[in-house]
Amino acid sequence: MLSEIYLKRVNMTADVYAVCVQHALTTEKQEIMGLLIGEVDENERTSNISACVILHRSDKQPDRVEISPEQLCTASMHADQLANKLNRPMRVLGWYHSHPHITVWPSHVDIRTQAMYQTMDPLFVGLVFSVFQNNARSRENQIQVTCFQAVQEHSEVERREIELVIQPSSFENYNLEGIANLPKILIQEEVECHDVQDNGTQDELSALHNDAFKTLALVHIVCKISRPLCDDLEQRKRTINQRVKELENLKKNLN
Structure with a gap:
């Protein structure tokens, strides 16, 4: 109940x-x-x-x-x-x-x-x-x-x-760590998924086919997730640095 x-x-x-x-x-x-x-x-x-x-x-x-x-x-x-x-x-x-x-x-x-x-x-x-x-x-x-x-x-x-x-909020370090670890978690999922399929009983051609799909999945994570994520974090860093400079200039003017 x-x-x-x-x-x-x-x-x-x-x-x-x-x-x-x-x-x-x-x-x-x-x-x-x-x-x-x-x-x-x-x-x-x-x-x-x-x-x-x-x-x-x-x-x-x-x-x-x-x-x-x-x-x-x-x-x-x-x-x-x-x-x-x-x-x-x-x-x-x-x-x-x-x-x-x-x-x-x-x-x-x-x-x-x-x-x-x-x-x-x-x-x-x-x-x-x-x-x-x-x-x-x-x-x-x-x-x-x-x-x-x-x-x-x-x-x-x-x-x-x-x-x-x-x-509204700024990125806390513990949340940044979480989003930075996302590609690592996805890669681990893909590796485990394909390793389960390739359990040692497959023939050589099937194992090669499985490895090719695993490689494609890992390349997809790097191209579609890791790279854009890095670009986004770099842009955030530039924005924050620009904001810091603006605040420093404002502080000098107030003094």
């Missing part, structure tokens, strides 16, 4: 939102997933998300994702480390995943998964990022996001939309 205590609002920093979107855009063939970390105001029933953990997928599926107990434990340890570093009560507040090429609304499986988490934490929240949905007129890639919890409606479990507020 679900608790009757629900969230009223979720505040998410802009840098966490950027990490989630970047993660969702890494693939249009399978869903991705991660966990959200921050602080919760139980009196106001408000979650303040300021960090996230990108999860490694052991089983890549086009229409579902699963979070193992081990991954949840690892994320909790990461939250404890952040709490000690920032001297704030950080904890795992929710999860996010992507819907490539389909509607943003959570599926029945998503809602059941969310309900399971809420039995452990009534204020746990779920986010869905819909990506690669082309606008019929402009043909541009549309990105949509919904924030939800599960609610008991008579004998059925339904979704309940939660207000999501994106708050």
